[in-house]
Amino acid sequence: MKQWFLDGTHRVPIPEPSEYEVLVKFHAASLNFRDVMIANGQYYIKTKDGVIPGSDAAGEIVKVGTKVTRFSAGQRVSPIFHLTHLYGSVNDADINHQLGGTHDGVFCEYGVFNEHGCVQIPSTLSYREAATLPCAALTAWNALYGGPRQLKPGDVVLTQGSGGVSIFALQFAKLGGAQVISTTSSREKGAKLRDLGADLIINYAEDSEWGETAKSLSHRKRGVDFVVEVANTMAQSSQAVANDGCIATIGRRGGSEGGAGSSHSSMLATVRRILVGNRQLQEDMNAAIEVSNLKPQIDGRSFHFRELKEAFDYFQKGTHFGKVVVDFD
Numbered sequence: 001m002k003q004w005f006l007d008g009t010h011r012v013p014i015p016e017p018s019e020y021e022v023l024v025k026f027h028a029a030s031l032n033f034r035d036v037m038i039a040n041g042q043y044y045i046k047t048k049d050g051v052i053p054g055s056d057a058a059g060e061i062v063k064v065g066t067k068v069t070r071f072s073a074g075q076r077v078s079p080i081f082h083l084t085h086l087y088g089s090v091n092d093a094d095i096n097h098q099l100g101g102t103h104d105g106v107f108c109e110y111g112v113f114n115e116h117g118c119v120q121i122p123s124t125l126s127y128r129e130a131a132t133l134p135c136a137a138l139t140a141w142n143a144l145y146g147g148p149r150q151l152k153p154g155d156v157v158l159t160q161g162s163g164g165v166s167i168f169a170l171q172f173a174k175l176g177g178a179q180v181i182s183t184t185s186s187r188e189k190g191a192k193l194r195d196l197g198a199d200l201i202i203n204y205a206e207d208s209e210w211g212e213t214a215k216s217l218s219h220r221k222r223g224v225d226f227v228v229e230v231a232n233t234m235a236q237s238s239q240a241v242a243n244d245g246c247i248a249t250i251g252r253r254g255g256s257e258g259g260a261g262s263s264h265s266s267m268l269a270t271v272r273r274i275l276v277g278n279r280q281l282q283e284d285m286n287a288a289i290e291v292s293n294l295k296p297q298i299d300g301r302s303f304h305f306r307e308l309k310e311a312f313d314y315f316q317k318g319t320h321f322g323k324v325v326v327d328f329d
Contacts, residue, residue, distance in 0.1 A: 003052055003108030004308050006039055015112045019067040022115055024077060026059035027127035029106050031315045031324045032135045032164065038101060039312065047101045055081050055099040057106035058121050058130035059328075070115045076127070078134050079106065081276040083117040090275050099134075107308060109328060119282050122290040132296040132323040133286070135276055136164030141285040142277035143228050143248035144172055149270070153177030155225040156218040158240050159198075160233065162189045164323050165250055167297045169228040170196055172285075175292055181214050181224065192321055196297060204236075211239025218242070243268040250274050297322030304328075 001014045017023045035053050037043045058078045061071050071077065083103060085094035099105050121130035143165075144151040151157070157173035159166040159182045166182070173180045174197040182198040184190045185205035193201060200217050204210045211233075215223040223242030229249045237247050247269055277285075288294070299320040303311040305328045315324045 001109040002305065004054075004305070005050060005052060009306070014110050017063055017065045017068075017112045019065040020114055021065045021112045022061045022068060022071050022077070022118060023063040024059040024079070024111050024113065024118070025062045026057045026106060026109060026111065026328050028059075028131040028328060029054050029057035029326045030132045030136075030164075031311060031326070032056060034135070035100065036312065036316055043101065045095065045098070045101065048103065051101065052104040052106075052108055053100045054105035054107035055101075056131055056134045056136070057111075058127045058133075059111075062110075065115075068115045071118065076121050076130070077118040078121050078130060079111065079113045079118050080279050080282060081134050081138065082278070083114070085277075086116060086279045088278060090278070095275070107326075109305070116279075119279060119286060122286045124290050124293050125296070128298065128325050128327065129296045131325055132164065132298065133289075134282070136323065137168045137296065138277040138282050138285060139250055139274055140165045140168035140172055140228065142281055143169060143250070143272075143274050144176065144226055145284070146274075146277055146281050147246065147248070147270075147272050149246055151176045151178055151226060155179070156181065156220065156223070156242070157226045157228065158214050158224040158237070159183070159228050160231045162186075162193060162321050163230060165230055166228060167193075167196065167322055170198055171294055171297075172288075173226070175288065175294060178225075179219050181217060183210055183214075189321055209236070209239070211236035214240040215242075238269070241269045245269045247271045248274050299324050302327060
């Protein structure tokens with residue numbers, strides 16, 4: 001089989017699953033910002049030397065170990081981001097079991113995983129669509145539905161930009177009956193966000209006080225209930241959030257521009273850092289996607305496995321809208 005490293009594609013034998021493992025033939029994968037950080041040596045934890053990158057993929061189980069009980073050959077699955085994070089809060093041990101970081105990832109034609117480190121993908125999605133879910137989609141779902149306070153109909157959600165997490169947050173918020181206010185600096189992308197269901201668009205390049213604008217535009221005029229903070233704009237997010245609201249800061253990207261309490265000490269809101277999510281949340285999310293027939297937003301440009309470097313270069317330019325997907329077939 002072929003597997004992709006930062007220095008190119010190598011050919012190696014197809015691995016064999018052990019007693020409790022499954023062998024997955026991948027059909028598609030997608031890129032995340034963390035893949036670029038890892039490639040550039042900027043990731044926040046030490047990664048495995050010579051790691052196979054990639055955390056998001058979907059494929060078919062082609063072989064199971066003799067003691068596997070959760071799956072059988074022929075089922076369609078994705079591996080989970082933190083391979084040991086099955087339920088509850090993430091802990092240090094889970095953080096050190098990251099696919100495509102501390103463990104070899106999914107930019108390979110076949111992979112073996114412990115049966116507990118995989119989930120079935122929604123039956124309503126293609127492999128390309130399902131390959132967008134494990135990191136960005138689950139992060140967005142966790143931000144809205146994984147905390148002590150969960151989104152309810154009538155809430156207001158503020159999303160930032162048009163990256164994978166932000167678009168999924170928009171879609172999941174509309175699924176839950178929320179008003180969605182989205183920021184962008186591009187009129188073209190603003191129109192696409194409206195097409196996906198955003199109720200209001202704020203151009204942050206034209207409105208430096210967009211936090212106050214979002215607060216005034218919220219249908220209750222009291223601010224937004226959830227901010228999905230991905231852009232290091234905590235000062236403006238703090239202006240936008242309602243009392244008793246939640247600012248979900250994503251990974252190590254959101255929330256470094258001024259602390260919520262530094263310049264806005266009167267803000268009565270929860271700041272909650274999100275680091276993807278557990279397997280139970282992913283299974284809940286997949287069920288919601290299947291029942292609602294929600295479709296992930298995929299960028300219009302497609303790549304083949306042999307074009308992974310080109311996919312990375314395209315992703316880094318930031319001109320894409322939705323998830324950048326790589327086809328293995």
